[in-house]
Amino acid sequence: MTYAISTKRPAQEPPRTLAHWFDPTRIPAHIWVIAIILLLVPTFTSEFTQYQIFGWAFILGMISLSLMILAGYGGMVSLVQMTAAAAAGYAIAIFGTSAVTEISFAWPWPIAVIIAILASVLVCVISGALAIRTEGIYTIMITLAIGSAFFYFTRQNYTVFNGFTGFNGVQTPVLFGVNWKEPTPFYYLTLSVAGLSYWFTVHLARTPFGLALQGVRDNPRRMAAMGFSVNAHRLAAYAIAGVLSGIAGILLVWSTGQISPNTGSVGPIIDILVITVIGGINRPIGPFVGALLYVLLRTYSLDFLNAIGLDGERFKLVIGLTFLVIVYFSPNGICGIWDKHIKRLWQPIKLEEHNG
Amino acid sequence: MSGDQQSVVSQRWFTHAVWAITALCVLWLILAIWPDWLVGLLGRKKVFVNALLNGITLGALYFLVASGFTLIFGLMRNVNLAHGSLYLAGAYIGFEVSRVTGSWVLAFPIAFIAMAILGIILQVFVFRHLDGQDLQQTLITIGISIVLADLMLWRWGGEFYQIYAPDWLSGPVETFIQSSLSRRTGEPIFIKYPSVRLFILICAIFIGLGMWYVLNKSKLGMLIRAGVDDREMLAASGVRIQLIFVGVFAFGAGLAGIAGVVGGTFQSIAPGEDTRFLLSSLVVVIVGGMGSIPGAALGAVLIGCAEQFGSVYAPTYSVVLTFVIMVAVLAFRPQGLLGRD
Numbered sequence: 001m002t003y004a005i006s007t008k009r010p011a012q013e014p015p016r017t018l019a020h021w022f023d024p025t026r027i028p029a030h031i032w033v034i035a036i037i038l039l040l041v042p043t044f045t046s047e048f049t050q051y052q053i054f055g056w057a058f059i060l061g062m063i064s065l066s067l068m069i070l071a072g073y074g075g076m077v078s079l080v081q082m083t084a085a086a087a088a089g090y091a092i093a094i095f096g097t098s099a100v101t102e103i104s105f106a107w108p109w110p111i112a113v114i115i116a117i118l119a120s121v122l123v124c125v126i127s128g129a130l131a132i133r134t135e136g137i138y139t140i141m142i143t144l145a146i147g148s149a150f151f152y153f154t155r156q157n158y159t160v161f162n163g164f165t166g167f168n169g170v171q172t173p174v175l176f177g178v179n180w181k182e183p184t185p186f187y188y189l190t191l192s193v194a195g196l197s198y199w200f201t202v203h204l205a206r207t208p209f210g211l212a213l214q215g216v217r218d219n220p221r222r223m224a225a226m227g228f229s230v231n232a233h234r235l236a237a238y239a240i241a242g243v244l245s246g247i248a249g250i251l252l253v254w255s256t257g258q259i260s261p262n263t264g265s266v267g268p269i270i271d272i273l274v275i276t277v278i279g280g281i282n283r284p285i286g287p288f289v290g291a292l293l294y295v296l297l298r299t300y301s302l303d304f305l306n307a308i309g310l311d312g313e314r315f316k317l318v319i320g321l322t323f324l325v326i327v328y329f330s331p332n333g334i335c336g337i338w339d340k341h342i343k344r345l346w347q348p349i350k351l352e353e354h355n356g
Numbered sequence: 357m358s359g360d361q362q363s364v365v366s367q368r369w370f371t372h373a374v375w376a377i378t379a380l381c382v383l384w385l386i387l388a389i390w391p392d393w394l395v396g397l398l399g400r401k402k403v404f405v406n407a408l409l410n411g412i413t414l415g416a417l418y419f420l421v422a423s424g425f426t427l428i429f430g431l432m433r434n435v436n437l438a439h440g441s442l443y444l445a446g447a448y449i450g451f452e453v454s455r456v457t458g459s460w461v462l463a464f465p466i467a468f469i470a471m472a473i474l475g476i477i478l479q480v481f482v483f484r485h486l487d488g489q490d491l492q493q494t495l496i497t498i499g500i501s502i503v504l505a506d507l508m509l510w511r512w513g514g515e516f517y518q519i520y521a522p523d524w525l526s527g528p529v530e531t532f533i534q535s536s537l538s539r540r541t542g543e544p545i546f547i548k549y550p551s552v553r554l555f556i557l558i559c560a561i562f563i564g565l566g567m568w569y570v571l572n573k574s575k576l577g578m579l580i581r582a583g584v585d586d587r588e589m590l591a592a593s594g595v596r597i598q599l600i601f602v603g604v605f606a607f608g609a610g611l612a613g614i615a616g617v618v619g620g621t622f623q624s625i626a627p628g629e630d631t632r633f634l635l636s637s638l639v640v641v642i643v644g645g646m647g648s649i650p651g652a653a654l655g656a657v658l659i660g661c662a663e664q665f666g667s668v669y670a671p672t673y674s675v676v677l678t679f680v681i682m683v684a685v686l687a688f689r690p691q692g693l694l695g696r697d
Contacts, residue, residue: 134690145635148631149675149679149682153679314510316506316509317507319502323499
């Protein structure tokens with residue numbers, strides 16, 4: 001037994017101290033480059049780009065990231081993440097301040113934020129509890145059915161969810177004298193939250209829990225035989241994903257100031273899956289790449305389609321065809337194309353990439 | 357051992373008794389003229405019977421969509437999330453046919469053939485290459501449904517269309533169910549119901565019975581059932597299984613086309629109906645059991661009735677009722693009511 005433990009951590013690795021965690025050389029150079037570029041984005045882009053493109057891409061990327069945790073680490077393709085984000089958005093509108101004063105409680109925003117994240121976790125855990133009894137394709141169908149049930153329910157219910165119109169005029173908090181709804185502060189807010197969730201997700205894969213979760217993905221029976229509770233790990237993954245999508249849902253409502261049933265309708269639910277798959281469903285950076293591409297396509301497809309002489313309304317066609325081409329030729333999305341054809345040019349392939 | 361058997365027998369007897377009493381109660385609710393206390397409890401009988409008939413006919417429509425879906429899944433393990441698009445495309449084609457030729461009946465075979473051809477294309481060019489790759493199939497069919505939905509939006513726009521039933525089916529027909537006694541003459545008043553819906557219900561029942569007969573009594577059905585159980589073995593014994601796959605896929609897709617014409621007749625055709633019917637067939641199939649035709653029928657009637665009764669007696673919570681049924685089934689019988697383990 002002691003021998004087994006000693007093989008896990010080779011002797012040459014130094015003990016992890018606090019300085020180890022803050023050692024800047026541990027972070028690869030390309031991440032530094034990307035981080036610095038992202039930090040400098042507001043200096044050379046318009047407010048529209050900061051708010052409508054990057055802010056939006058970070059939010060969609062975080063929701064997709066929660067799907068990536070479930071699908072990439074846990075092997076469970078859950079379509080309930082957008083619904084969880086919408087639930088958090090509704091919670092922030094109901095418990096915080098909105099223009100619908102007869103429903104909103106107007107509690108202070110920190111309390112509303114906590115309730116919103118709990119609401120998202122609750123939606124995720126309930127859906128997870130229903131879905132983990134089944135496998136593979138059933139998970140997609142059950143979570144899709146749950147998501148659409150939530151959509152129809154919010155559309156029909158007027159006493160709590162204010163029906164078809166939903167809520168508008170949701171206040172974004174003013175903290176430290178900064179109005180976070182302004183484009184540049186909002187850019188940095190979404191960037192930092194998205195960066196933290198990215199860092200968290202990358203590290204989650206190496207924690208004991210993350211390793212066990214990936215074990216459950218690869219061979220649930222063997223993990224069960226080794227004494228791991230398969231269902232508990234899956235459920236915990238849903239809860240973690242719920243936290244991320246809840247935070248993203250709050251930012252979503254803060255960015256637009258409104259939430260309605262359409263936020264969680266079938267279209268956005270599928271969009272999240274599309275984004276994650278386009279980017280790459282098995283690594284944390286994939287969702288953000290996919291979200292950026294999605295937002296760029298959606299924003300500029302009008303000009304692009306007009307330029308090549310097509311109707312500007314055909315955005316969904318462009319997205320659908322892009323999605324089909326990527327799924328057909330590279331199941332791991334853009335990240336897969338990157339690994340296969342571009343990264344190979346100057347780098348030897350790492351060992352761990354053969355595992356997938 | 358014998359004690360166990362005894363208890364199993366008595367349990368079965370008990371279940372049967374419960375079902376029989378429930379059936380008798382429902383029959384009484386439908387046939388008898390309601391006493392005043394029941395009217396006070398549930399409202400007028402006409403509303404109840406109408407909700408029941410609406411639920412059953414809606415269930416017939418759901419069955420037409422979901423049975424193709426479940427047949428394809430049961431035999432080939434193919435999850436076709438573009439099934440809703442087949443429904444909507446069938447509806448649009450049926451609408452065009454009935455507009456150009458003026459014939460409602462002609463819309464059915466043409467929608468069936470058109471969607472069957474589309475199904476064959478899907479099977480040959482998509483599913484055959486992705487055999488066994490569940491996630492890939494799902495993603496690609498989602499992509500196809502996005503593309504098809506936008507193409508249809510391009511062609512037909514966002515307007516609502518309606519396929520008109522022929523004259524001999526328009527208007528209500530008097531059923532044998534009494535709603536109340538006339539206050540003046542004392543004669544029973546019979547409930548009227550749209551004849552086109554009843555006609556479609558009867559057609560759906562015949563299609564369902566036909567499918568059951570072919571699956572259970574014919575040689576072709578024998579092959580299909582063998583394929584459901586073990587298709588490698590069937591292929592090894594010399595059956596041209598790809599031919600059966602294409603045929604079943606074409607039939608399932610064609611059924612979705614027929615359902616589109618039906619839906620366009622007693623509801624309306626609009627963008628978004630594709631996802632609606634995809635979702636309802638998902639729920640129907642989850643409740644009834646994946647791959648089971650009788651399960652699809654049972655699930656369709658349950659979900660149809662739940663929606664209609666919900667919208668009559670609890671308008672805000674009708675979706676919740678459907679959802680609760682699904683959750684209850686998943687919690688107690690994850691394989692579906694009539695699904696096999």
